[in-house]
Amino acid sequence: MSQKIKNPLAQALGLVFQGMRDKLGGISSSQIASTMGLAASHYRMIEAGSAILQPSRAIKIVQTFDTIEFVPLCQVLVSIQVLDSVKQSVADMRTSAGMLAEATPSLSPVLKKLDALLDIVESSSPSEVGRAIGSGGLKDELSIFLTTAPVIFTADQMDNFMSPTYQYPISGQLYSKIGNILQGVAPFYLDAVLQLIDNLKDVTPRVTAGELAKWESTRKNRISHIIGIVRQPEVMLDFSTFDYSYLWEENFQKILMIYRDPPQADAAPIHQRICELLKKRFESERVRYERELETFDQILAEKLQIESCKGRVSEVDEILQHSDIAMNNLWVYVLSSGYVVPFIDNATVEATAADVYGTSLGYDETCQKLISIRRLCSEIGFGL
Incomplete structure (x- = not known):
């Protein structure tokens, strides 16, 4: 036996x-x-x-x-x-x-x-x-x-869902996804679910920096990439709200940041300034960030990539346009499941919290932005 x-x-x-x-x-x-x-x-x-x-x-x-x-x-x-x-x-x-x-x-x-x-x-x-x-x-x-939310689509279907092409209509993929989600839900709940979806159609989410930081923190072990498209590179130097601790998560691969405007004159390179200021923040709370400090230089060198838009100003302006309003920053979170969640805001270095408006984009606009972002990343040599 x-x-x-x-x-x-x-x-x-x-x-x-x-x-x-x-x-x-x-x-x-x-x-x-x-x-x-x-x-x-x-x-x-x-x-x-x-x-x-x-x-x-x-x-x-x-x-x-x-x-x-x-x-x-x-x-x-x-x-x-x-x-x-x-x-x-x-x-x-x-x-x-x-x-x-x-x-x-x-x-x-x-x-x-x-x-x-x-x-x-x-x-x-x-x-x-x-x-x-x-x-x-x-x-x-x-x-x-x-720790990864279940995905019903295959890899190809998921790519088509979040990255539409002329060959794969957006609406068809979206309807398929909703159908897959609702399949198996007890009829008792369906009316409530459909009513909730209907009520959310015309609601534009207002997202503050603090709310985005909380959203990011609760999902940091599910994020694989972040793409940031910003006007002022100095906006990336605020560590009072965001601490970049997702960089040390096993699932996280890379953060790609593209800036439009040239950095302040006579200042150190943005990558260097981010590293210096973030390290200073971690060292001020050494007990909390002891693990991160042990591999700080290696992780920042491997996972943080920053580049100018290399003269493609009009493309960045188009990406940062939202409902006929010129915004200043777009943050695209790519989750390990393959889904993409974008946030756009008008934050600047000088703005106060009361002045900042941020929101998460709707489905159609997300798809449109993804096409432009992939093209821009390809043109300047970025790749996930």
Whole structure:
């Protein structure tokens, strides 16, 4: 008879929970267990991969670890149950993992990492498997999956949805997406959902700098790129509201900033000034930003890219135009799911908070801006 082995996906989930608990700063496993309504000893077994969580606990989990998405978590918990039922045999686990990948394509990257791990689970100790889960990338891949909002579109469909072309009408993609979202919603809720959408059609969101900073902070582990199109490069030097801490997130790849007007005369380069001022801000709160300071120079060199518009003033002016009003800054957040969320504002170096107006663009305008931004980035040599 084959030797009974520990479920490696359950082990990986336990390691993800440990990492999230560490990020909460000093939270004990007993406190987490209490929040989830579990005995402390049972939760410790879950972190060790020796016990599994029932899908019925999913709501408690997302309330405890607020970066975890509900739907991906349910998919993982069900997958763990499926694999747990066949964990006596590596061959059966591999077969079941393949079936799970077919049933849930979005889980494929996680299950590919799991498949590579199955070669060693039978002959290795749980601690050795745990180290392999970390070094082989299963833990990181699972963490990304759990914290990324579920995407129904394929990669091609998603690209067409957020980056329309003449061959792919905008409206068709938008209707498909809304249909996919509403599919499966209980009829009891549909009237309320449709009424809410209808009420939002004519509402223009007013977004302050503080609200944008809060939005950015709550999603910083889901952002992969930020593109900033600004008039004055000096507007990027305000660190009283934004702290750029997303640069240290694993999912974050690069921030690209393009400025229209030349920097102030006799001033140091903008990249250098950003680095100096941000480092000064971090050093003034060293306890809070100790982790960031350890790799500060390396991260800023790798992930922060700044360039002038290289004479393409009219293109920048067009991009910064909003409802016949010349705005000053456009910030495009590219999420790891592929979606794009833009914000536009009229902030300047001299403006007070009361003078600043900001909003998030509507769907059609977002699509139009994306076409212009991609063209501008290509022309000046920027690439995601």
